[in-house]
Amino acid sequence: MSKQTRKQDSEELIDPISEMPGFDQTESRIAIHGHPIHAMSVAFPVALTFCVLGADVAYWWTGDIFWARAALWAAGTGFLFGMLAGVSGTAELLLVPGIRARAPAWTHFIIAVTLLALLGANWGYRLFGYEAAVLPYGILLSTLCVLVVSFTGWHGGKLVFDYQLGTSKGN
Numbered sequence: 001m002s003k004q005t006r007k008q009d010s011e012e013l014i015d016p017i018s019e020m021p022g023f024d025q026t027e028s029r030i031a032i033h034g035h036p037i038h039a040m041s042v043a044f045p046v047a048l049t050f051c052v053l054g055a056d057v058a059y060w061w062t063g064d065i066f067w068a069r070a071a072l073w074a075a076g077t078g079f080l081f082g083m084l085a086g087v088s089g090t091a092e093l094l095l096v097p098g099i100r101a102r103a104p105a106w107t108h109f110i111i112a113v114t115l116l117a118l119l120g121a122n123w124g125y126r127l128f129g130y131e132a133a134v135l136p137y138g139i140l141l142s143t144l145c146v147l148v149v150s151f152t153g154w155h156g157g158k159l160v161f162d163y164q165l166g167t168s169k170g171n
Ligand code: HEM
Pocket: 028, 036, 037, 038, 039, 042, 045, 046, 082, 085, 086, 087, 089, 090, 091, 092, 093, 099, 105, 108, 109, 112, 113, 115, 116, 149, 152, 153, 154, 155, 156, 157, 158, 159, 160, 165, 166, 167
């Protein structure tokens, strides 16, 4: 293959998305002294989502109403902290050109919004009788939430570790 042909081939393979203005601007803007708020806030909904399932299993095992009430509170706070994390994530997505330009960031948004809908449903369902709600549908919803939050967190990690989104370029 001649040098000229190789040059033409590599020119044809340029990804048009990478030519977009601001493609390389991926540093977090929603941050405190360079520490991204989204990364700091996601720990709460992730942990609380697991707590709901844990409390549901404890209620199923013991029959103690305390666990049904604990599950209600974990579901509510998990949903509200999830919404807060969603606000910081969405602001990051819309305001940072290099994040906005990348398809995986939008994939994460779709998975996360699905999660927020499930967390809201799991809380709302329990508000109309938190003890009766646990078995069977509450615990099934909690299991689904744990699966989806695991996928959301894993995918968010990919954005940071594989695509270096929301990270600092360092000095
Ligand atoms: C609903 C809208 C959301 C959007 C648009 C969004 C967007 C993003 C973006 C752009 C990043 C890259 C890092 C950064 O820029 O801060 C990220 C990371 C991440 N996201 Fe989200 N996110 C959303 C919701 C959520 C929710 C609800 C969770 C979990 C409960 C979550 C879990 C994560 C995790 C674990 C990371 C990796 C953080 C790290 O390792 O530093 N995200 N997200």
